[in-house]
Structures are given as C-alpha cells and as structure tokens.
Amino acid sequence: MPLPADTDATTPKYLRDKYAIVGVGETTYTRGSGRTTRALGTWAIRNAMQDAGLKASDVDGMLSYSGNDSTFGPFLAGDLGIRLNFFMDVHGGGSSTEALIGIAIGVIEAGMCKCVAIFRSMNGYSQVRIGGTGARSAAPVNGDQLHSRAYGWQSAGQMFAPTFMRHMYDYGTRPEQVAMVKVVHSEHASNNPKAYYKKRYTVDDVLSSRIICKPLHLLDCCVETDNATCVIVTRADRARDLRHTSPLIRSVVGRCSKPRTDMHYQHGPISRVAGYYAKDILWPNAGLGPEDVDATGAYDAFTFTAMIQLEEYGFCKKGEGGDYVASGITRLGGKRPNNTSGGHLCEAYTHGMNMVIENVRQLRHDVDDSCPVGPDGKRQHTYDYREGGCRQVKDIEVTCNLGWANPMTGSAMVMRRG
Amino acid sequence: MALKGDYLGMALTVDDLDIENLEYFKHCAAHDFHLQQCDDCKKLRYPPTTACPWCTCLTSTWTPVEGKGEVHSYEEVHHAIQPAFKTHTPYLVLLVDLDTQKGQPTPDEALRVVGNLTTPDGKLAPPDAVKQIGIGSRVRMVFTDVSDGLSLPQWTLDEGAKQPEKPWRYPQE
Numbered sequence: 001m002p003l004p005a006d007t008d009a010t011t012p013k014y015l016r017d018k019y020a021i022v023g024v025g026e027t028t029y030t031r032g033s034g035r036t037t038r039a040l041g042t043w044a045i046r047n048a049m050q051d052a053g054l055k056a057s058d059v060d061g062m063l064s065y066s067g068n069d070s071t072f073g074p075f076l077a078g079d080l081g082i083r084l085n086f087f088m089d090v091h092g093g094g095s096s097t098e099a100l101i102g103i104a105i106g107v108i109e110a111g112m113c114k115c116v117a118i119f120r121s122m123n124g125y126s127q128v129r130i131g132g133t134g135a136r137s138a139a140p141v142n143g144d145q146l147h148s149r150a151y152g153w154q155s156a157g158q159m160f161a162p163t164f165m166r167h168m169y170d171y172g173t174r175p176e177q178v179a180m181v182k183v184v185h186s187e188h189a190s191n192n193p194k195a196y197y198k199k200r201y202t203v204d205d206v207l208s209s210r211i212i213c214k215p216l217h218l219l220d221c222c223v224e225t226d227n228a229t230c231v232i233v234t235r236a237d238r239a240r241d242l243r244h245t246s247p248l249i250r251s252v253v254g255r256c257s258k259p260r261t262d263m264h265y266q267h268g269p270i271s272r273v274a275g276y277y278a279k280d281i282l283w284p285n286a287g288l289g290p291e292d293v294d295a296t297g298a299y300d301a302f303t304f305t306a307m308i309q310l311e312e313y314g315f316c317k318k319g320e321g322g323d324y325v326a327s328g329i330t331r332l333g334g335k336r337p338n339n340t341s342g343g344h345l346c347e348a349y350t351h352g353m354n355m356v357i358e359n360v361r362q363l364r365h366d367v368d369d370s371c372p373v374g375p376d377g378k379r380q381h382t383y384d385y386r387e388g389g390c391r392q393v394k395d396i397e398v399t400c401n402l403g404w405a406n407p408m409t410g411s412a413m414v415m416r417r418g
Numbered sequence: 419m420a421l422k423g424d425y426l427g428m429a430l431t432v433d434d435l436d437i438e439n440l441e442y443f444k445h446c447a448a449h450d451f452h453l454q455q456c457d458d459c460k461k462l463r464y465p466p467t468t469a470c471p472w473c474t475c476l477t478s479t480w481t482p483v484e485g486k487g488e489v490h491s492y493e494e495v496h497h498a499i500q501p502a503f504k505t506h507t508p509y510l511v512l513l514v515d516l517d518t519q520k521g522q523p524t525p526d527e528a529l530r531v532v533g534n535l536t537t538p539d540g541k542l543a544p545p546d547a548v549k550q551i552g553i554g555s556r557v558r559m560v561f562t563d564v565s566d567g568l569s570l571p572q573w574t575l576d577e578g579a580k581q582p583e584k585p586w587r588y589p590q591e
Contacts, residue, residue: 137499140429143436146443147465150430150570151534152495152503153511161493162513168589169491169553175590207590214494214508214588263465265513268526270491 013285019105020239020246020418022115023052023232024357029196029348031125033226038071041121042079044228048117049080052232053243059232060085061116063104065096065351069128070121085113092255094299095403096120097231097352098411099254104233114234120353121228130224130349131155147263156301156406157213157221163407164215164304167271170319173307175215177322179206181303181338182219182345184331189342191332191369191391196225197346200387206303220303222344229353231360239418247363247399250414251285253278257409264408274410275312275402282313282400286414290314293414294396295362296336297355299404300343309402309410310338332385332393340367340391352403356413359399363417367392423565428502430564438466441480446569449561451485453529454478462519464529472523483529485559486576487514489551489585490530506542510535512573514557536560536572543574551575552585 025047027033027040035043041064049059059082062073072089076082086107090096097118104116124130132155141149148154167173182201189195201219209218239246256278259267283289290313298306303325311321315336324330330338341347341358348354361367369391371379381392396417403411421432421443432439438454442465445452453462458475462483469476491513498504512535515528535543535551540562551557556579561569575581 132499138501140431142431143433143439144465146430146432146439146570147532149500150425150428151511151532152498152500152506152509153532155499158493158495158499158511162491162511165493165588166491166553169586175588210496211494212497214496215590260471262467262471265491265530265532266464266471266527267524268490268528268530270513270526270530 013287015105015109016250016285016287017248017416018236019108019233019249020236021231021249021356021360021415022234022239022242022244022246023048023054024230024360025049025051026229026354026357027227029194029225029227031196031225033123033126036071037069037121037123037228038075038079040226040228041071041076041119044121044230045076045080045117045119048230048232051243054115054232056081059115059117061104061107061113062087063100063116063118064089065092065100065120066122067091067093067128073119076119086116093351093405094301095255095352095405095409095411097356098252098401098403098413101231101233101249101413102252102254105249105252108233108235115238116233117230118233119228119230120351122351123226124349125224125226131221157216160302160305160407161213161216162265163270163273163308167304167308168215170269170271171322173322175207176203177326178220178303178307179203180326181300181306182206184325185300185339185343185345188332188337188340188391189346190387191385191389192342192347193370194368195342195347196223197342216302222301222349223346225348227348227350229350229357231353231356236418244364245418247360247415248418250288250416251282253281253412255405255409255411256281258407261408270407273308273312273407275309275412278410278412279313282412282414288398288414293336293398293400295340295359295393295399296338297359297399297401298338299352299355299402300339300345301404303345305404306338309404313400313402313412332391337393340393356401359401359415362393362396363399363415365392365396421568423568425564425570426502428500430568438468442466443568445480446561446571447567449569451483451559451571452480453483455481461523462529464531483516483518485571487516487531487557489513489553489555489557490515490528491553492551494548494588508545508548509542510548510551512551512557514573531571533571533573536562536574538574540572547575552587554582555585556581
C-alpha cells in the first residue's frame with residue numbers, strides 16, 4: 001500500500017487511515033434485560049460480526065472493559081467459537097472505548113493478532129447501578145476513600161460537580177444553556193427507534209426536574225440501562241473485503257489526564273478538563289482540526305460533560321461552551337450535531353460505546369432511523385429532522401468522539417468516511 | 419495499628435500497612451491538622467501520598483498546618499446515594515483552598531482540602547446554614563470524632579474572618 005506523502009514513521013501519523021471500524025453491534029437497550037452480561041455480550045459481538053460480514057474464524061482478538069460488573073472476554077469468545085490470539089479485560093468505564101480502539105491498533109500493528117472485537121456488557125440498571133445506588137453505595141469505606149466517600153462524595157455526579165460549579169463561577173455559564181444539551185439530545189433520540197427515552201424535553205423540563213446534586217438536576221443526568229455493545233477493529237486493507245464502506249481512524253487519544261491523578265482538584269484550574277491536554281495529541285495526529293468535523297460524539301454522562309469537552313477540544317473558545325450548546329449548532333440540521341443517537345442522556349448508558357457506534361453508522365451514510373429502506377437495502381434518508389424522522393447527517397465526512405472518565409481523564413478519536 | 423470506626427452507620431477503616439493515612443488520621447484525632455512536608459523540596463501536599471508529586475522524594479515529615487481557607491468550589495447534595503447521608507440532605511461538600519501554600523507552585527494550585535460544612539462541633543450543618551455558604555466563603559477546620567483514634571477534618575464558617583458580602587452561589591436560586 002503506498003504511504004501518504006506526509007508519512008513520518010516515527011510519529012503516529014504513520015497510522016492515519018490505516019485502521020477501520022468494520023462492524024458495530026448492540027443488544028436492545030432495556031431496563032431489566034433478564035440476561036447475564038455473558039449472554040448480552042455474545043449477542044452484541046455476534047451482531048457486530050454479522051454487521052461486518054465476519055465469521056468467528058476471522059476474529060482473533062478481544063478487548064473489554066468493566067468495573068467488576070461484566071463477564072471476561074474468554075467466556076464470550078468461547079461461546080461464539082472464536083479462538084483468540086490476543087485478549088485483555090481492563091478496568092474502566094467512560095473513556096475506555098477510544099482508548100481500547102487505540103490498544104487494538106497497537107496490538108494488530110505489533111503482529112499479535114489481526115482483528116479485535118471490543119465489547120462492553122453491563123446490567124447498569126438491574127445489577128450494578130451506574131448511578132452508584134444499591135450495594136456499591138453501602139460498601140465499607142477504606143483508606144484513601146476516606147478523603148471522599150466519608151463526606152458523601154462518591155457517585156459520578158457528586159465527584160464531578162465541583163468542576164461544573166466552578167465552570168459556572170469562572171465563565172458565567174447558565175443552567176438554561178447547559179439544559180440545552182438534554183433538549184437537543186432528546187430531539188435526536190426521538191428519531192432513534194433504539195433509544196430508551198424517545199420523549200422530547202424542553203429547557204423548562206430540565207430546570208424544573210428535581211435537584212440531584214447542585215448544579216445537576218435529574219434531567220442533567222444520563223439514563224441507567226442494561227445492554228452490551230461491540231465495535232470491531234481491523235486494518236483498512238482487510239476492511240475493503242467486508243460488507244460496508246468502513247470509516248477509517250485518523251487518530252486516537254486514550255485516557256489522557258490532568259496532573260495529580262491521585263486527586264486532580266489539587267491542580268487547577270478545576271474548570272479545565274483532560275481535553276486541554278488531549279487536543280494536542282488528537283488534532284496533529286489526525287491532520288485535521290475542529291473546523292473539519294461534521295458531527296461530534298461528546299460523552300454526555302451529564303449535560304455538563306458534553307459542554308465542557310466541546311469547548312476544551314476547541315469547537316468553541318474555552319468558557320464559551322454554554323453559548324455553543326445553546327446556539328443550535330449541536331442539533332441535527334445545525335452546523336455540527338452532537339450525539340445524533342441521543343447519547344447517554346437518552347439512548348442508553350454504555351460507557352461511551354453507543355456514541356462511537358452512532359458515528360460509524362453516520363459515516364457509512366446509513367444511520368438506523370425510521371426512513372424507508374430502498375431496493376438496494378439502504379435507507380432513503382429524507383434529512384427531515386422532525387420528531388420521528390431522519391437523523392442522518394447529510395454528506396458527513398468526518399466525526400470526532402470525545403470520551404469522558406471524569407474531569408481529569410478523557411479519550412478521543414477522529415474518524416473519516418472510508 | 420489499623421483504625422476502625424462507625425460514622426452515621428457507615429464502616430470506616432484504615433489498614434495496618436497504610437501508614438500514610440494512619441499518620442494523617444492520628445493527627446486529626448488530636449484535632450491538630452498535619453500534612454506531609456517533602457524532605458527535599460519542602461512543599462506540603464494533600465491528601466496523603468507515598469512520594470512527592472513535585473520532586474518524587476520518598477520521605478516526608480508530618481507538619482502542622484493552619485486549618486483556615488476559602489471555598490474554591492462546592493456542591494449541594496439533595497439526593498444522597500449513600501444510606502449514611504440520606505437523612506442529612508441537603509448537605510454541602512466543600513473544596514477549600516488552604517491559605518497555606520495557596521497559588522504555589524503554580525497560580526492555579528492549592529492545598530484543596532475536602533470536607534462537609536458542619537457546625538463548630540463537627541455535625542453536618544442544618545439547611546439554613548447550608549444556604550449561607552458559597553465560593554469565596556471563609557471557613558475554618560473543625561473535626562468530627564468518629565471513634566477512638568479516628569476523626570474527620572471538616573469545615574465550618576469562620577466567625578472571626580471577614581466574609582464576602584455575597585458568596586457566589588448557584589444561579590438558579
């Protein structure tokens with residue numbers, strides 16, 4: 001394969017466009033799946049293999065992430081008759097998706113295997129509640145945890161809230177601006193038959209919902225669901241033989257972090273998040289900038305996390321995230337839609353996978369909305385974004401995913417149409 | 419020796435080998451706040467760590483630090499997820515910049531110490547007190563005694579300090 005003219009084998013630019021996401025799959029998004037994470041995982045991986053047109057013998061690598069709330073990859077591989085040349089199950093939640101895609105590229109590049117299925121399987125509502133209630137909240141508090149949990153400072157919303165509050169103080173960010181993240185994502189979800197919540201919400205709905213942890217209202221927080229999700233990564237030259245015109249990976253950043261990862265609030269400004277550092281890896285390696293991106297997938301565990309990341313990665317000036325998300329730019333039909341599936345706030349909570357899956361389908365120009373399917377088996381998109389309508393972004397060429405673990409750690413990925 | 423305590427029905431423990439946290443809480447139990455001071459670069463650090471975040475030095479000396487500062491950010495929890503806190507809502511979690519070493523070694527750094535807003539005797543503050551505090555409020559450290567040898571540092575309004583006319587609070591109030 002001829003290398004592009006700007007190839008420099010000593011930098012990650014060498015890998016630009018050399019890897020593709022060839023298959024994506026998910027289970028239904030539910031509360032009360034009634035199945036084990038093992039059963040959910042095999043279902044999602046099988047869907048992704050069928051989506052790609054891959055047989056079990058074509059997949060020889062597996063990666064997963066969890067917080068002791070899932071089943072390890074070898075069980076799922078065994079169930080599906082996949083013989084593994086490589087696998088690893090890592091500890092992690094949000095920000096793992098893009099990081100593991102980077103690891104998959106690395107292990108394939110190292111010759112360790114050829115094709116990696118990455119999955120996240122979780123009963124985030126019916127077993128280990130992602131909001132932190134239930135057994136996890138009642139666990140004993142030991143050692144270093146005394147500096148947080150002993151103060152009732154434990155759930156994701158509680159741990160992140162000082163960043164959000166200080167952002168409002170530093171930049172004058174208003175609650176009604178941030179609420180627009182939920183409003184816009186709910187519009188997108190209403191055009192997504194898979195979404196757990198399809199109802200459209202207003203700014204008033206968000207601001208009048210009960211306070212969970214100020215500044216977070218109930219509707220500033222994501223949904224908790226049961227589901228498994230999978231993406232399959234392989235080399236671009238192999239991807240050409242498969243079912244779809246697969247999106248190519250321009251660059252990835254994995255779990256890039258602020259200083260003092262032991263307790264990041266020691267190092268300010270605390271209204272700054274990991275994207276401040278990650279953007280300087282993401283954009284040069286992609287050879288693109290925010291202005292080149294047609295749609296974003298900014299992790300919306302909370303309305304604030306999407307807003308702060310968009311500004312930190314340069315989609316607007318730092319501090320102007322409130323204006324950006326309130327402007328309509330992030331809406332379908334706007335200049336740069338964000339989370340066209342409805343994201344974590346509305347579609348389902350998957351620790352980042354559903355936003356990557358959505359952008360893969362967007363870049364194939366074949367997003368699974370309610371538009372009619374034509375004789376060629378492809379949807380005939382109308383680009384009418386009214387409720388229940390289309391959610392395909394017209395002529396989309398480049399997407400950017402912004403994964404969030406917490407204010408100090410994030411991952412990111414730029415993809416382009418294959 | 420390990421520490422154990424029951425706080426609002428929640429089990430708190432510090433293990434035998436966790437010598438940094440054992441030492442930290444030993445001073446808290448004496449109501450005498452101490453932090454590790456690096457033996458090489460002399461910077462203080464919070465919370466306890468096993469090396470100096472600025473110079474990697476592995477040794478430090480526990481040093482008394484004045485428990486006074488200013489609220490850098492806060493949150494007001496209305497929906498507690500831990501059973502221990504469900505009957506105490508709304509409660510405040512404060513991130514407080516100590517006056518000591520504030521803005522060092524870089525302008526946005528501080529010894530930013532976590533605590534709840536409490537009454538001067540270390541009980542979680544009542545709702546009317548919660549409403550008085552915001553970014554910029556001056557607070558002083560007090561302690562909640564959990565068990566013999568285990569106390570938690572907490573924050574209460576510093577009655578002796580000059581308070582901002584109107585501390586910054588969440589706008590939708």
